[in-house]
Amino acid sequence: MIDPYEIVGVERSADTATVKSAYRRRAKSLHPDGGGDVERFDRLKTAYELLLDPIRRKVYDDTGYDPALADAVDRKGLLVLETLVNEVLLDEREPGSFDPVAAMRRKLSDEIVSARFHILEMERHRSRVRNHMDRIGRRNGADVLGSMLRSRCDSIGDAITKAEGQIEAIEKAYSMLEGYSYVIESELRNAAE
Known part of the structure; x- marks a missing residue:
């Protein structure tokens, strides 16, 4: 299973502001318009969306699983x-x-x-x-x-x-x-x- 915290570059205890800030930093270097890899950027975006959704994040934290990241x-x-x-x-x-x-x-x-x-x-x-x-x-x-x-x-x-x-x-x-x-x-x- 792919770890969304690792992909975005935050700790498990990170709040929403920290997640958003880390995402923006990573997105700049991974964005396809800036020469980044499309697949890695898509994975970053999926991980970011999971961490911003409190229900999906809770399910991931409890189970270690999210269908979009499997x-x-x-x-x-x-x-x-x-x-x-x-x-x-x-x-x-x-x-x-x-x-x-x-x-x-x-x-x-x-x-x-x-x-x-x-x-x-x-x-x-x-x-x-x-x-x-x-x-x-x-x-x-x-x-x-x-x-x-x-x-x-x-x-x-x-x-x-x-x-x-x-x-x-x-x-x-x-x-x-x-x-x-x-x-x-x-x-x-x-x-x-």
Whole structure:
């Protein structure tokens, strides 16, 4: 997650006047009209807007998250995690009777294994298609079969890239669960005794 305080160059306790002053200083050097980088200026502007909005700032301070400042991998990881949180909320078992954090970790691990297996299968299939391509003789004129097989290889390559991106999002979601634990009811009773 991108830290808006670091981007604007202020402490967490900075008041609105301090934020505005720091923003103006940074904006002068980062503004595209003055030779600055458009992407860095946009990030500065987004961070500034967050720090001026008391509700967004409070949410960021409490959670360390703001959708506008999340990078693509963080957003994808959060979407994966949100699905799992929804599953936990819909689980009919009593809170404290099971460990939802461990269940989420297991589910994410299973999804990673499944996606990696799927990638291996696609790579095996692409290898078979390439092997066929190497063995098919071309006829004169339009190479219809060659075009079809190359297209198939390209499609498989795209699917592999997409699956690798999904693994990256799942791994990010898994890392977001680091440091969390859950106390089960029986553990509370044992601690009380």
